[in-house]
Amino acid sequence: MGLLDYFRSSQPKGSANVAKERLQILVAHDRAERHRPSYLPNLQREILEVIRKYVDVDMNAVSVNYEQEETHEVLELNIVLPDTVRNRA
Amino acid sequence: MARIIVITSGKGGVGKTTTAAALAMGLAQRGSRTAVIDFDVGLRNLDLIMGCERRVVYDFVNVINHEANLNQALIRDKRCDNLYVLPASQTRDKDALTKEGVGRVLDELSQGFDFIVCDSPAGIEHGATMAMYYADDAVVVTNPEVSSVRDSDRMLGILASKSRRAESNEEPIREFLLLTRYDATRVDNGEMLSVKDVQDILSLNLLGVIPESKAVLNASNAGVPVILDRESDAGLAYGDAVGRYLGEDLPHRFVNAEKKGFFSRLFGG
Numbered sequence: 165m166g167l168l169d170y171f172r173s174s175q176p177k178g179s180a181n182v183a184k185e186r187l188q189i190l191v192a193h194d195r196a197e198r199h200r201p202s203y204l205p206n207l208q209r210e211i212l213e214v215i216r217k218y219v220d221v222d223m224n225a226v227s228v229n230y231e232q233e234e235t236h237e238v239l240e241l242n243i244v245l246p247d248t249v250r251n252r253a
Numbered sequence: 254m255a256r257i258i259v260i261t262s263g264k265g266g267v268g269k270t271t272t273a274a275a276l277a278m279g280l281a282q283r284g285s286r287t288a289v290i291d292f293d294v295g296l297r298n299l300d301l302i303m304g305c306e307r308r309v310v311y312d313f314v315n316v317i318n319h320e321a322n323l324n325q326a327l328i329r330d331k332r333c334d335n336l337y338v339l340p341a342s343q344t345r346d347k348d349a350l351t352k353e354g355v356g357r358v359l360d361e362l363s364q365g366f367d368f369i370v371c372d373s374p375a376g377i378e379h380g381a382t383m384a385m386y387y388a389d390d391a392v393v394v395t396n397p398e399v400s401s402v403r404d405s406d407r408m409l410g411i412l413a414s415k416s417r418r419a420e421s422n423e424e425p426i427r428e429f430l431l432l433t434r435y436d437a438t439r440v441d442n443g444e445m446l447s448v449k450d451v452q453d454i455l456s457l458n459l460l461g462v463i464p465e466s467k468a469v470l471n472a473s474n475a476g477v478p479v480i481l482d483r484e485s486d487a488g489l490a491y492g493d494a495v496g497r498y499l500g501e502d503l504p505h506r507f508v509n510a511e512k513k514g515f516f517s518r519l520f521g522g
Contacts, residue, residue, distance in 0.1 A: 187402055
């Protein structure tokens with residue numbers, strides 16, 4: 165064992181690297197979730213209500229994305245209108 | 254006015270109570286009047302680790318409910334005159350800890366003490382949030398292990414948003430990392446997250462690294478805070494952590510494995 169271990173020690177390191185990589189991804193994700201403003205679900209619902217007054221869109225037609233960049237936050241709204249609307253125009 | 258320190262982690266079994274007992278004893282030994290409070294209502298254990306379980310008459314919840322006054326409930330440590338233990342209640346449910354009640358007891362303790370150490374229960378439920386709500390400083394106890402590090406990060410989020418200091422827009426809680434159950438040999442072998450790995454993820458002020466040590470179980474068996482075992486690596490590491498908390502600049506011991514000679518590596522052992 166001792167002899168083998170000695171030569172093995174120069175090989176790439178074991179499970180700790182995997183642990184660190186998994187944690188870095190997980191923690192970044194957790195933090196992004198945590199920093200989302202709590203009003204996002206309501207915002208999404210109300211925008212959808214307004215749009216549906218004018219256009220018959222699907223429940224999933226509005227997506228709200230929130231991202232934190234280094235110096236500012238980006239609130240991204242994506243609204244998918246149905247094909248028929250474009251045809252009418 | 255006392256400084257209120259919460260010992261927290263999120264995950265259970267990482268060494269919160271061991272740490273609370275050690276830090277409180279260390280601060281008291283250096284001459285500060287110190288009280289240590291068990292917030293784990295229903296699962297009290299601090300009294301056992303401190304070795305005063307047979308002297309518990311009244312508890313934290315009795316004081317909150319005005320069934321006893323603080324002086325009746327506080328247990329003076331027999332080894333150190335500056336140290337007092339406020340045990341948790343063993344029978345009542347955890348909702349007995351109200352924000353007002355806890356605040357009142359901490360206020361009253363603040364008059365006569367320099368430090369109040371709050372030993373938090375595991376989890377992020379009521380008892381844990383009460384333990385950290387009034388804190389000035391937080392010691393986040395973490396094992397070099399994925400679930401513990403993740404839970405610690407979650408706890409940091411809660412400290413930053415749900416404490417009194419956060420709610421009243423005061424200067425935020427000072428957060429410290431205490432890495433426990435550290436096995437430098439396994440770190441060297443790439444089998445365990447290193448201090449640097451954990452620091453890279455949590456980026457906290459490092460209060461200390463406590464090595465995995467038989468002394469911790471021996472100390473809890475005997476009801477003696479491990480910091481009193483000056484022969485042990487864990488005891489010395491806790492002593493250093495107390496010094497750092499008080500502003501001393503001390504090198505971190507026990508983070509590197511003892512160097513094995515060529516022959517012992519070659520032949521194992």
